[in-house]
Amino acid sequence: MTAVEQPATQKWVGQGLRRKEDPRMITGRGRYVDDMTLPGMLYMAVVRSPEAHAKIVSIDTAGALALQGVHAVIVGEDLELASGVPMAWVPPGVEVKTPEHWPLAKGEVKYVGQGVAVVVGDDKYAVVDAAEQVLVEYDPLPVVVDPEKALAAGSPLVHEEFGTNLTHEWSIGGGDMDAAWSEADVVVERRIVNHRTAGAPIEPRVCIADYRAGQLDLHLTSQNPHLIRLFMAGELGMSEDSIRVIAPDVGGGFGVKISHYPEEILATWASKATGRPVKWTETRSEHMSSTIHGRDQIDYVKVGAKRDGTITGLECTAIADLGAFYTLLTPFIPCFTGFVISGCYKIPNLNFVAKGVFTNKMATDATRGAGRPEATHLIEVMIEQLAHELEMDPLELRRKNFIAKEDFPAEVAIGIVYDSGDYHGSLDKLLTHVDLDAFRREQAELRERGVYRGIGFSTWMEICGLAPSRAVGPTGVGLQAGFFESSLVRVHATGSATVYSGTAPHGQGLDTSFAQIVADRLGITPDQVDVMHGDTGTGPWGLGTYGSRSLAVGGESIARSTAKVVEKAKQIAAHQLEAAPEDIELADGKFAVKGSPEKGLTLAEIAGAAYVTMDMPEGMEPGLEETTFYDPENFVFPFGAHACIVDVDAETGKIDIVRYVCVDDCGPAINPKLIDGQIHGGITHAIGQVLYERVHYDDDGQLVTGTFVDYALPSAADVPSFETDRTETPSPVNSLGVKGVGEAGTIAASPAILNSVIDALRPLGVEFLNMPLSPQHVWSQIQLAAGRDVPADPGKQGGSWDEHGSGSAGSGPTSPSEGGGL
């Protein structure tokens, strides 16, 4: 437990305050990058490859350059950069084949949407016209889009120089797998597909690069502006101090705005070349082809148990489709699946192997949950498959294997120590909302009438609060950065405060929750606390917002800076009140001697003294502000229990979510309204993946889902209202006791939904399914289970979607090599 003093009373923390961010946003006065226009600004359009793999024979830019208003056309060979698009993972002892990744293709293109040239001009419509006049001649090369085919002998190679499409193998494990299988009475194996999805924030990526006399201002839709500045400095050979990266209001990220992308480098190059600010605004089609995708993991899973339900071991080999090039964290993402491969359970023997694969597609990288949704999905689907095999209640099986509340902190077999948890508690609370006996009666009655209703569960946990540096940094798993978070808390002379955070929120409501934390600790109101972030020109270096880290790491950093401010304030109060600092307490907004609250000083009075420099302790520095760089000792581990109830139309395969109920635990709530909002959005993201969304390339590597016409995000009409509840189990890792919640709903929900559909369809002989559960796919599986032939599933084209493992419990192949994806 850390020793940061807690406020005596909590007036603001715990309240569902409405957000400080909202007034500007509901009146149309938010300021997103695309809303900005700089004097003399030019526009940039990108010429992208229509080929999945081809040699570039020639690029003819003359036609574009001849058009009025076109200032420059830039191709790959024009760029002189010290380094390319960065990837930040260097795992000790593991070789990761890492191709050069330049912002524009040089000589060869390797996926549809790869940038080949950019056009810069006066008018945003005219530069698109001009881009169409850049004539590129391609000589097509063989394409591979299926990651399992890419690993087979004789496959076309994405990068000839490596002689293989296998990027690397990384593993984590513990115990003895031979013992796991010899002690097991039952072994269940499945091939679980976690298909490729898009983060798809409603705001596309945008940047404005403004290079003037050696100084660069880069306005960017980013989740981590400080890192972008560091990378830009390296690539351009600029000094870090001469670059300012600003992420103003950012319209959602979901992970896809973590990475450093070619376009921000290209706009900067163009600004330098033309001497004008240059703006690039991504179209949605560009977003679908050229912004990172997520998931795309095929998991060969094997779980063993004794007849009484005791799990003896779990093994998973993940085939991770990484695409053609890496972005910031591409090959690292499957590690997150390994970190939580034990789930909520005591599993003595564990083994997880990730095999990365190059394919002729856009890179995958972090999207909401990043590797943990894959883990929860495979574990929680396997738990219910195993329960069926054991003829055991799936909740009873879970309870039998849960890590008990009293066993925390709990070290699992792979060596990770879970901070705190109460898995029985969240499941018990969930069942106060879901009457399971009543449900089973209703389910039986409905089946009589031909309505197929099912219930599925997910008891989930995850690892977040990215940090700690010793675990994830260069000497840990090998990310090439520290993972602390910074804060600066500045009390002004009039007693209000500005907080600078190294996080970069984009919808999370941190302006409000951070203000609540600070207000309680300083004895002021949240209205008096302004939170600044997302600007490298203000405040200290920070690591940004992702990995559900902002509150557990950034918030704790702020609590610590505030505690230091309070310490100094107490010394000033003690001096003026002629008391000892340790006798001063903050109560009802006043710093007073314990027992004499009437003579206390307000923060404004103390800050006034600190800035006017009168009546201060001898030798004390003026001013009232403090900085903290906080690097926690461990991750934090949120958890919860979710239940989904669906009706499946057996005639059409259409699925309706009837109820969705969840109990989640992210420690003590700072603002319960914001927590609920994160959970709602997270669940909906998972509903999208299970039922509607799939990034789909055909066998030629053409992107079929290139717009929102083809890539279906769930709408309000596709999801239910959610029933949410909480338990609060504090984390011992930080003084606030908090854990992350931004990704929780997404990490939790997909197996609950999938399990509910399987439960609904068991009477029809369907015992296993893979996502996405499109009506056609579900209908086909119902037909196959009944022994009827079905037309070829168009979803099978161009990817290892569901060739194996569906239809019957025994159909899962036993290893990736047997799976083959053929």
Place this chain on the structure above:
Amino acid sequence: MATPVRVSMTVNGEQHSAEVEPRLLLVHFLRDRLGLTGTHVGCDTSNCGACTLHLDGDAVKSCTVLAVQADGSDVTTIEGIGSEGDLHPMQEAFWEHHGLQCGYCTPGMIMAGADIIAKNANPSEEEVREGLAGNLCRCTGYHNIVKAVMSAAKEGARA
């Protein structure tokens, strides 16, 4: 470039007249020419509804309307539906019920929500959900947006 065309329209109660390219989208006319950047672009294919505004009293997606098609029309954007000191009940409800997170879809959602309750003072949850189906949000899961629209309808009924 094709010959510019003169368009005139009333935007948020003010008369505007300008020469535009015939292909100029209404959303770009508002954002780039009039500086009304509250109306956002999210998808280019009229799926996401971030660009929703009111055109002669109906909610429309302004990324799929040409500025010349709005000639002679009355346009209301998020900037015109209410102000900081005098919020529209739908704006107030979105704030109160945490109906927004990143805020990017919000102007379109508020304009769509206002249109729903203008035409149906007492909508059911299902009617609200169907009514919002043309507006996508990636943050909120719609739960609080639906709550906000239902609540604004109730407030309207009381007023």
